[in-house]
Each structure stands twice: as structure tokens, then as C-alpha cells.
Amino acid sequence: MFVLIKISSTFAKLNSKVKSIKKLSIILLEEYEKVNFYSFQFENETHTEFENFLLSFSESHPNDIGTIMYRLERIIKDGIDERHFRYAGQWKDRTAELPSHYDTANLRLYCICVSPKILILGNGGLKTTPTYNEDAYLDKCVETLKKIDFELRLKEKTFKNFIIDKNINGDLSLSIQDEE
């Protein structure tokens, strides 16, 4: 009896952790000769996450946004070099951080370096803690990207032509677990 209660409470805890399944679409934002910029948009949202990031910080942090946009301009010109990013997730995923500038600037943009020609721009925010993991919002931004990267890798393995050159092809809708 005690064992059954213990097992059922464990399942209840697991179920309460998984809040919902979130549906999203990978969306092509801009295309250039060397690179394509993508972002993702959650179901029932009006903007992609990168658009939300720009809209949230353009007025309050114009210099940081200007700097991030110019770093993207350099990527348009030079291509995507992983050296210019900081790993934000783990070595096994492709989640990275694009810092606005110098080590004193606090605005961080998180993204997925899918290939030297494909960059998926996510969301981000002001880093006020030593590591992003200590900030619930930034941690969620990175965790979301890690889940998207995992789903993309599955699609890459399943569908032969899912990624060709600088394009992501086929069904670009994904579902990820949204945990509390």
C-alpha cells in the first residue's frame, strides 16, 4: 500500500513538472548570400521570439540593440563563425550566446548556430547574475533553444533534405514540452 502511494506521488510530481506541450514554427526572417536568419514563433503569438527581443529592448537599450544588429551585419558579411559566440548550453547542443559587446554590456541574445550558414535567433535579456542558469527567465530562453535544437536534430536525422545549404526545408512546425 505504502509503495503504491509512493509511486503515485512520484508520477504526480512528474506530471506537475510538465505543464504543457507548446507548438511553434521555425520562420525565415531574412536571407542573404552567405547566411539565412531564422527565428521561431509560438502558436497564438503575433511575433517571433527574436522580434519580441527587439521590441522589448530597442527603446530601453538602444546601444546594445544597435551593437547586436551590427554584429549580425558582420555575420551577413563574413558568415557564421562559432568562435564569435559563447556556448550557452552544453557542448552537445548548438545553443550559443551573442553578447552585445565588451564584457560590461549585459544584454544577451541566445541563438542556435545550426550550420555556418544558418542562424536561429531566439530571445534573451539582461544578465544580472553571474551565470544565465541563476536567472529563471534567461534559463528558460536557453532551455527552449536546447529543446528546439534537439527536435531539429531529430528532423535532420529523419529527413534527408531537411537542411540544404542555408535553407531549412519541409515541415517547420515543432512541439516542445514547456516545464515549470
Next chain:
Amino acid sequence: MVIYRYLYKTRNNNNIMKRNSIMEASRKLITPEIKQSVDFSIDIADRIFDILEMKGMKQKDLANLLGKSEAEISKWLKGTHNFNIDTILKIQAKLGEEIIQVVSKPSTEVKVFSWTARNLVILPTKDSYTSTSKTLEHAA
């Protein structure tokens, strides 16, 4: 439908390239100062990276030469580090290559300080390009 809501198309090199209106609006926040600062930072990082590659060195080798951690060198090579003059001079000295050239007197001479050769090399300007460049011994 949603995909195209915030996108518009522009013609470039006979290809139709997509642009995003919110990104375009945010580009207006790029000032000449931002451009100069980002370009300079990335160019310095790229120059150090190129020297390492040219010499067949790894980030770890430079870290050992400077007594720094590999993580710090990796951070420097991202093009977001605010280098100070002393750090630049130390990197130049250890790598034996110039990273930055300073024009001290416009329209006269470009002075390049080389720690490796311990020489002060005065390069001719365009006007005096035909004249021979001089190499002066640097008093160490």
C-alpha cells in the same frame, strides 16, 4: 500567412531576398561609433586568431605563453573583449607579430613597433614610397 506578415521582399543581385521590418527598424540604432567599435574589436580578435593559425598555434599555447587560462583566450577571440594597450603589447611580444599599427604623424611616417625583432621600423608613406625604409635599433 503568419510567416509573411512581417516580411517584405527586396531585389538584390537578381535574387529575391527576404527582409524583416522589425529588424530593419532596429538597424537604425546602429551608429557610426557602434560600427567602429565592433569592427575594431572583431578585427583585433580575428588578427590574433589568424596569427595563431599562421604559426600553427592553439589557444592553449597562447594561454601558456601569457600565463592565462584557455577560457580567457577563447573569450578574447570572440571579438567582444575591451583590450587595453598593455595586453595588446604583451600578445604582440609573445606572438612576435604586430596586431595594431599606429600612425603617429600623418603624412610623414608609419611607426611599427616590433617586440620580437626589438626594432623600430619606419615605413615610408605613399609620398615617399620610392625612398628606402630605415630600420633603427631599439634600445631594449
